[in-house]
Each structure stands twice: as C-alpha cells, then as structure tokens.
Amino acid sequence: MSNNTNTLMRIFLVLVMGTFVSACSTNPRVDGDVADKAYYDAGKLVAKDGDYMVKDDYDPWEGFNRTMYRFNYHLDRYVLLPVVDGYQFITPDPVETGIHNFFNNIREIPTFFNSVFQLEFTKSYQTAGRFVTNTTVGLLGFLDAATYFGIPKHKEDFGQTLGYWGVGNGPYLVLPLFGPSSARDGIGLGVDTLMMSAVYNELDMKSEEELALMVMNGIDTRANTSFRYYETGSPFEYELVRELWLQKRKLDIEK
C-alpha cells in the first residue's frame, strides 16, 4: 500500500487515537518462550519478501480498528438493525422507496461540489441536472425522474477529491458507526458532513429538524446496505473487508 501519507493528517489522527492503539495488541498469546512449529509451518511457507496482498495492506492502527470493528458489530446487532427492521416493518414499500430516493437526491449535493472540486465538469453538470430534475419533476426527490430520463448518476465525496489531488489513503481506519475508511476518507467524511450542515443552515432548518433528517438518513443508509458484520463465513473477514474496501476506493478515485 502507498505510504505517501499526508503528514499533518497523520499526526492529528495519531494524537487522537494513540491511546486506543497502544491499548490493543494484535499479537496472539504464546504459552511458553517460543511458539511451537505447526504442521504447516508459517516460518517456512511464508516468504519474507512475498507479495501477499491481503496481508500487506497498510494498517498500523490494526488494534484500534479491530476493536472498532467489533464495536460496530454490537452497535449493528443491538441498535441499528432492530431499528431498521422496525422501520421496514411499519413503512409500506413504495414509501420506503420514496424516502430512499429523497435521501439519494440530497446526496447529490456533496457529489456536485466534489465533482466541481475535481474539475469534472460533465459529472457536475449531470449531477446538477439530476438534482434539479428530481427536486422539481421528482417532487422534492421522492421520485427518481432523472434516472427515468437517463441522466447518469455519479458518486463523489471529499475523500475522493483529496485522492484526486494526490493525497494518499493514509492508514486504514475503521470508524465507529460508518465502518471501513482511511485517515484521508475519515477527514473527507467530516468535510462532507460540514458541507451538508451548511446547506441545511441555508434552508433555515432548526437543529431538531436537522437532527431528525440525519437520523433518517442513517436509517435509510443502513436499510440499503446489505453488509452484515461477521456473516461472510470467513475467519479472515477483517482482512477481506479491508482489502476490498481499499481496492474499491482506489477505483472510485481513478474513475
């Protein structure tokens, strides 16, 4: 993985998380002085300079990340998923789709700004077109008229913008609630959130209303994400998710 981390970013996050990180070691416990040799001995079978993609992802905060990954599982199981189930139970399907469209429409706003920041004018133009179409013809976004008219959909966030301007991922980072991310994209998420908050302020929204909107947005996002923690059936799920997430982000930035 690339090591060209934005130094400032790194210092900032290390300061914030240093305490957590040092608290959780990722080494297994060895009874006795040295580990025995297993039937298939890793010492012999793993080349020191081998190129093992899943193992070699840049993850200096692994201890913290694994703890947070587990935290998210519990949050999911005992809070988020029950709420999502309740939401889906009481909401008729067409209404659910309408609400999903509504939030997707709002999510065009950060995509628009970030497309502009990346000098992607076709994307900005199309995204603006989608937003205007859906807000008007699509009745405040409850109908996805833009897709019906064939206007392509994009997704850009501030993490991608930073990536576009050459900022590397930095260390892999599992965020509470949001899940897989990186130092760079964690900051990107903060910027996007501030951006949305500014938009809400422009609309003269009361803080309760803003909060309600954010909570609904979260529920809608979770309801439309099929991923479930610890259900891949792999004991290497943490590594697989990390690898896939890093790959996907790399592609999103190049796209």
Added chain:
Amino acid sequence: MKKALALLLTGLYAVSVWANQQPYDFPTLGSTYSSYAATVVGTLPEVAADLPEENPMSSSRIRIFEDRQVPDPFFFDETLRYSYAWQDEAAPLVFMIAGTGASHNGAKNVEMGKAFYHAGFHVVSISSPTYMNFIVSASENSVPGHAYEDAKDIYRVMEKIREKHKSRVEVTDYYVTGYSLGGFNAAFVTKLDEERQSFNFRKALLINPPVSLYNSISLLDRMSQNIPGGADNFDQFLNSLMDEVSKVYQKSDTVDMDGEFLFKAYKALDPNNEELAALIGVSFRLSSSSLIYTSDVINQYGFVVPSNVTMTRNSSPGDYMVVANQLGFTDYFHGFFYPYYKPQHPELDREGFARTMNLEALESYFKSSDKIEVMHNADDIILAPGEIDFFPRVFGDRAKIYPKGGHCGNMSHRDNVAHMISVFKN
C-alpha cells in the same frame, strides 16, 4: 370434415410431442457453452423459473449446545444462524442444506426456499456443516467433512429448530434436500432418520451431490492448479483478477459493483475454461482455508496455528492466514482429518477411510428405499469420469440427469425448479 379434424388432431399431437421433446435449453454467457461457464454464471433470467424477487425467509439464531464456550476470535458465532418461512396453515416442511462453505442465506438456498415456499411448503434453511458459523456453534467436535458425524450434527440442528418453533407451526410431513455437499449430507441424514425416526422423512432430494467426497475434493483442489504459476500464487492471481475487473468497472457507467455489473464484467472479460477453473478453484480455496483455520483454532490442533499459540479477539492471523490460503481440502484430509479420526477406525487405511465417505457406502439402502431421489447434471465438474453412471444404475427412474448445467448452475432453471417441486408434491 372428419379428415380435417383428424389432420388437426394429428397436427396438435405432433406439436405437443415436439414441445415435450424440445431439447433442454441452457444458455450461458461468453462465447461458448462449457460446464465451467455454467457453474460460474448459473441460470440466466431467460430460462429461470418465475419466482418473486423478495425472499420470504427470515433469519434467526439458535443455541445448539447449552454450555458451549467458543474461543475468543469467534465470539460472534456462539449461536447458529438459520432461516425459515412458515405457511399460515398446516403444511409439509422442507429442510434445505447448503453446499460446501455456504450459508443458510446464500443465493442457492434462497432461490430454492422461494420455490418451495411458493409451492406451499414451510421451509427451513441450514448452513453447510463446513460453514464457519456451523463449525463453531453446531458441530460436536468442529472437525467437519465426516459424512456420519456431520449427519448427526445436522440432525440435532433440525430437531432443535423444530422444537423452538413447534407452537407456531403445524407440520404435516417432513422433507429434506440439499445441493452439492448438502445433497450428500441429505443422504446421510435420511439414513440416520431411519434409525432415529424423529422426522420420518417422506422424501429426500439430492441435488448435484458428489459420489466420492475424496474424488470431488481432489478435482476441486486440482482446479486451483489452473492458477497461473500454480496454487501458491493464490494472492497474485486474486490481484490480477481484481485488476481485470477494475478495468471493466472504470469503463462502465455504474457506480455499484452489483450482480448486474458482474454480468457485464463477465461478458467483457469472456474468460476461457482455464480461467474459469481457476476461479472455481479459488472460490473453493476460500472455503477450505476458512474451514481449516477455524477447525484448527477451535481444536488447538497445531495444523496452521501452533498449539501453544492462542488467538485473542484482537489477534491478527497474519502469516497463518497466508498459510491457510495455500491449503486445499486434500491437505486437510491427509494432515488433519484422517489423523484426527484414525483412532476411531484403527483398522482403516487412508483409502479405506475415504471410501466410507462415499455414496456407494449407502448403495444397498438407496436400492431398498424409494424415498430418495437425485437431480444431477451429466457434465458436473465435481464428478470423476464415469461417476455420473452411479445414479441411474442405483436410483433408476429416481435419478433425473440433465445434459447441461455444470455443478449446480441450473438449479434455478424453470425445468429444474418444476422437477424439484414435483418430487416432493407427488
């Protein structure tokens, strides 16, 4: 007039005969049909059974062993996950057992569940005994792959699930089915039921089961030899595969890597048989490495993780994961499975032991009981040459062999779905 009528009737008859003799239509993506392509791509929408999109099944969890303490890294797998859908009134119930490394909510069991549910059955879907969650929460010794031990584990799970829901659901008759290894499991579960008589299954349907487990795992392990540079280049192969898919992704106008995108990617890449075999090999390799590592850590067997090393909740599997990824099911058989069970069967050598895990071991039972039926494909890639003949020879009319479909590729085909339902309806 009479003549015209006769002509018309003859014509109608001819049409109906022609319709019945229509060759089995099983198209696939890519430039040519092959059993590998069929296995990877599965059933295309144009020939698939018409089933609703929504999955009728709900997921749930159940504790199988009251006093089970699971090792730290598997803290989330203390209970077994499964899924079910009940009819409103009394109905027959179908238990479905997933294939190697697959979960209760994997695509194949979900599709099958839809079909049986909409045909009026209660359905219960169970993960494969080789699936991590099952190994941790529901396997007596957590050394899966043993035909008879797995059958006992599955049987216990079925009884527990029935017990849990008995006040809510009224069952008229019990049926069992499974695909791939799940089909193989279903045979041994039905045999066990003859002794225990807890369910008295009316019928069992084995879908694409292996004949000899050992032959099938050898074939699958050999498929990963198609990885350029051999199976040890597992990581590099995944890397290059990812690159290929990335290129397609960047050119496509979708933002989601969903099923539709993968369809497009497949068409664009148009993989050849060697590449497809490597892909199938990789998918089984992911199953075998998960199984091996899980089983090893639970039993502290010292197979990949040294026995004096304890993995904690935060432990990174690191190099042990790299080693596990290099191991196939045959490595597991020779280095772990056989030595583990050897004390129970000191009289059997490796081959003799492997032979007890054959469908052939149940041949006389299959011949004497008409409750077991088979649905299979002549070009299934997990069978050694000639093994397919076992089914018509032993099951006679109770074996339905389709000419195409590879390994389980045609399970959603409308003819196959209709056949599955008719086996349990009649």
